[in-house]
Amino acid sequence: MQLRIRLHFMLAAFALTAMAQNRPGESDVPAVPSAPEVVSAIIQLSQLNRQKLLVDLGCGDGRIAVAAAKSAARAICVENDSDMLGRARRTATAAGLLHQIEFRQVDLRDFVRDGINLAQVDVVVVYLTAELNRQIAADLERNLKRGGIVISHAYPISGWKPREIKPVRIQSTGNTSRLYVYEPNPRNR
Ligand SMILES: C[S@@+](CC[C@H](N)C(=O)[O-])C[C@H]1O[C@@H](n2cnc3c(N)ncnc32)[C@H](O)[C@@H]1O
Numbered sequence: 001m002q003l004r005i006r007l008h009f010m011l012a013a014f015a016l017t018a019m020a021q022n023r024p025g026e027s028d029v030p031a032v033p034s035a036p037e038v039v040s041a042i043i044q045l046s047q048l049n050r051q052k053l054l055v056d057l058g059c060g061d062g063r064i065a066v067a068a069a070k071s072a073a074r075a076i077c078v079e080n081d082s083d084m085l086g087r088a089r090r091t092a093t094a095a096g097l098l099h100q101i102e103f104r105q106v107d108l109r110d111f112v113r114d115g116i117n118l119a120q121v122d123v124v125v126v127y128l129t130a131e132l133n134r135q136i137a138a139d140l141e142r143n144l145k146r147g148g149i150v151i152s153h154a155y156p157i158s159g160w161k162p163r164e165i166k167p168v169r170i171q172s173t174g175n176t177s178r179l180y181v182y183e184p185n186p187r188n189r
Contacts, residue, residue, distance in 0.1 A: 029128050031060045031084055034153055035170045038177050039067050042151055045166065045181055046123045048073035054123040055116070057108040057136070062088025062101070064125055069097040073122075076102045078111045112136045118143035127153035134158050141184040150182040157182060 034042070042064055046054060048071040056064045059077035061084060068075040069092065079085040085105050092101045106115055109132075118124075121144060126133060137157050140150055149163075154177060156162065164181040 028132055029058060031081065032127075033060050033063060034127055035168075035172070035177065037170055038153060038168050038179065039063055041166055041168045041179055042125055042153070043067050043071055045151055045164075045179065046071075046073075046149070048123070050074075052122040053120055054125065055121050056125045057112065058126065058128055058132075059088055060084050060127075062091050062103075065101050066091050066095055066097060068123075069100040070095070072100075074100050074102075076104060076116070078104050078106060078108050078115075080105060080107050108132075109135055112139045118148075119145050121145055122148050124148070124150045125153070126150065126155075128155065130155045130158060137184075144185050146185050147183065148185065150184060152180040152182070154178060156180045160184065 046052070046068065048054065048068055050072040052073040053076070054065070054068040054073050055076045055078060057078050059065055059079045062077050065075035065077040065088065077085065077088050079088065082105055085103055089098070089103055092098045104111060104115065112118070118140065124140060124144065133152060133155055134157075137160065144150070150157065157180065160182050162180045163183050166179040166181065168177045168179060170177060
């Protein structure tokens with residue numbers, strides 16, 4: 001059992017690294033969802049309320065955007081896989097939270113470059129790869145709202161100093177995930 005779990009994580013890590021080389025429009029990262037404990041920790045770190053806007057870049061099945069909406073915030077779910085985005089939309093509909101979540105089927109790099117006014121975004125969540133993080137870091141640093149935070153699941157952002165590294169223990173596997181919390185453009189919100 002332990003060996004199977006370890007193999008699963010090795011395969012996931014390999015796929016996350018290998019797929020970072022793909023061209024825009026192709027899937028760069030497999031749809032490995034964040035565990036419920038990680039979603040809860042992200043929501044806690046985000047300190048959400050109805051004035052806040054959270055963006056999940058590569059939102060998968062939308063679990064983080066839906067959790068943010070349950071905390072009264074608005075959310076934008078950015079995903080290039082139409083099936084995943086459809087699932088996210090269905091989950092939001094079932095939860096009665098569709099009015100709080102915007103869904104965008106787009107390559108997250110294009111979205112960060114010119115798809116959104118990052119100056120209005122309070123929290124950006126990523127669970128991608130070190131390479132994808134590198135590709136979007138400069139735009140986030142330049143344009144994110146003052147005091148806005150970036151939470152990266154599993155992969156640190158090269159060259160950035162985290163404000164906090166939060167370990168999250170996953171009960172089902174016994175493994176520990178890490179959340180890297182950055183404030184790239186400090187000062188009060
Ligand atoms: C590891 S999953 C994380 C899903 C979700 N954020 C979570 O934490 O549960 C990464 C997601 O990013 C999406 N993705 C990968 N490359 C992308 C790209 N270039 N543009 C938009 N989405 C992308 C994948 O389809 C996948 O759903």
